[in-house]
Amino acid sequence: xxxxxxxxxxxxxxxxxxxxxxxxxxxxxxxxxxxxxxxxxxxxxxxxxxxxxxxxxxxxxxxxxxxxxxxxxxxxxxxxxxxxxxxxxxxxxxxxxxxxxxxxxxxxxxxxxxxxxxxxxxxxxxxxxxxxxxxxxxxxxxxxxxxxxxxxxxxxxxxxxxxxxxxxxxxxxxxxxxxxxxxxxxxxxxxxxxxxxxxxxxxxxxxxxxxxxxxxxxxxxxxxxxxxxxxxxxxxxxxxxxxxxxxxxxxxxxxxxxx
Numbered sequence: 050x051x052x053x054x055x056x057x058x059x060x061x062x063x064x065x066x067x068x069x070x071x072x073x074x075x076x077x078x079x080x081x082x083x084x085x086x087x088x089x090x091x092x093x094x095x096x097x098x099x100x101x102x103x104x105x106x107x108x109x110x111x112x113x114x115x116x117x118x119x120x121x122x123x124x125x126x127x128x129x130x131x132x133x134x135x136x137x138x139x140x141x142x143x144x145x146x147x148x149x150x151x152x153x154x155x156x157x158x159x160x161x162x163x164x165x166x167x168x169x170x171x172x173x174x175x176x177x178x179x180x181x182x183x184x185x186x187x188x189x190x191x192x193x194x195x196x197x198x199x200x201x202x203x204x205x206x207x208x209x210x211x212x213x214x215x216x217x218x219x220x221x222x223x224x225x226x227x228x229x230x231x232x233x234x235x236x237x238x239x240x241x242x243x244x245x246x247x248x249x250x251x252x253x254x255x256x257x258x259x260x261x262x263x264x265x266x267x268x269x270x271x272x273x274x275x276x277x278x279x280x281x282x283x284x285x286x287x288x289x290x291x292x293x294x295x296x297x298x299x300x301x302x303x304x305x306x307x308x
Contacts, residue, residue: 065100065101067100068099068100069120071097071099071100071107071236072107072120072121072123073120073306073307074097074235074236074237074292074296075095075096075097075107075120075123075161075236076118076119076120076123076306076307077236077292077295077296077299077306077307078095078163078236078239078240079095079109079115079116079118079306080115080116080118080299080302080303080306081240081295081299082095082115082165083114083115083116084298084299084302085244085247086167087165087167087170087247088114088115088165088166088167089165089166089167091111091112091113091114091115092141092144092166093144093164093165093166093228094108094109094141094144094147094148094162094163094164095109095161095162095163095164095236095239095240096108096144096148096152096161096162096163097160097161097162097236098152098160098161099125103127104127104128104152104153105125105126105127105133106125106126106127106128106148106149106152107123107124107125108123108124108126108140108141108144108145108148109123109124109140109144110122110123110124110136110138110139110140111138111139111140111141111144112138112139113138116303118306119305119306119307119308120306120307120308121308122136122138124136124138124139124140126140126145128149128152128153129149130142130145130149142204143202143203143204144164146203146204146205146206146208146209147162147164147203147212147224147230148162148164149209150208150209150210150212150213151212151213151216151232153209153213154213157234158220158232158233158234159232159233159234160233160234160235161232161233161234161235161236161238161239162230162231162232162239163230163231163232163233163239163240163242163243164224164228164229164230165228165229165243165247166227166228167228167229167247167250169247169250169251169254170223170228170229170246170247170250171226171227171228172250172254173223173229173250173253173254174223174224174225174226174227174228174229175225175226179194179196179223180194180223180246180249180250180253181253181262181264182264182265182267182270182273182274183252183253183256183262183263183264183265184249184252184253184256185273185277186245186248186249186252186277187249187252187253187270188265188270188271188273188274188277189245189249189273189274189277189278190221190245190246190249190274191267191270191271191273191274192271192274192275193219193220193221193274193278194219194221194222194223195215195216195217195219195221195222195223196215196222196223196224196225197211197212197215197216197222197223197224197225197227198215198225199224199225199226199227203227216230216232220232220233220242221242221246229243229246229247229250231243231246233287233288234287235286235287235288235289236292237286237287237288237289237291237292237293238286238287238288238289239288240288240292240295241287241288241291241292242288244291
């Protein structure tokens, strides 16, 4: 893993308006993960492909809390884990392996990758049954959730090909015994998908603790999922209205993520 460079600051590096906007959105997503309590200390990552032809993506500085992430301290790396621009920070090797596996794919619908170790997500990932169609929210993932068998904390490059195969063309991946992963064309899309997945996991755990789960018929669950997702896709950009509202919430609390 490449070591951090300290000779310059991000302010000295030219940046397009598109990258700046992406950095602000991604930093906001980190603050929201912290706000909703999905963090596991400093671990888990939200990454985004930097606009342009190069396979570079932004990732959180290793060692910082999610409420310390800002647009300017996000670290830009390539798919080999090399840090592209000067920064005083390093990156997490496990995060690099998982996220680079997705960013290696030439698919613009997977430009943003979000992976969390939330309590509810890890609990569902530990169940043989996985995510079950027991709620309207869960049906949104009925035909769009994949699973990846646990291989450890994802430190070895050869797992990347298997991660790609596990995800396939789906937008949601449950890493067994590990956590949740969603992808999207934008930060808003990936985050709202993660929010809905996290919510579905919590509902399943709550319902299971209270009584016997009432699993929906496959045909009903499939139709419900299509309808729920069709409603979301009526927006110009999937999840943008919800994410913009959440950013306004974060701004009222602490807008330092924008810097």
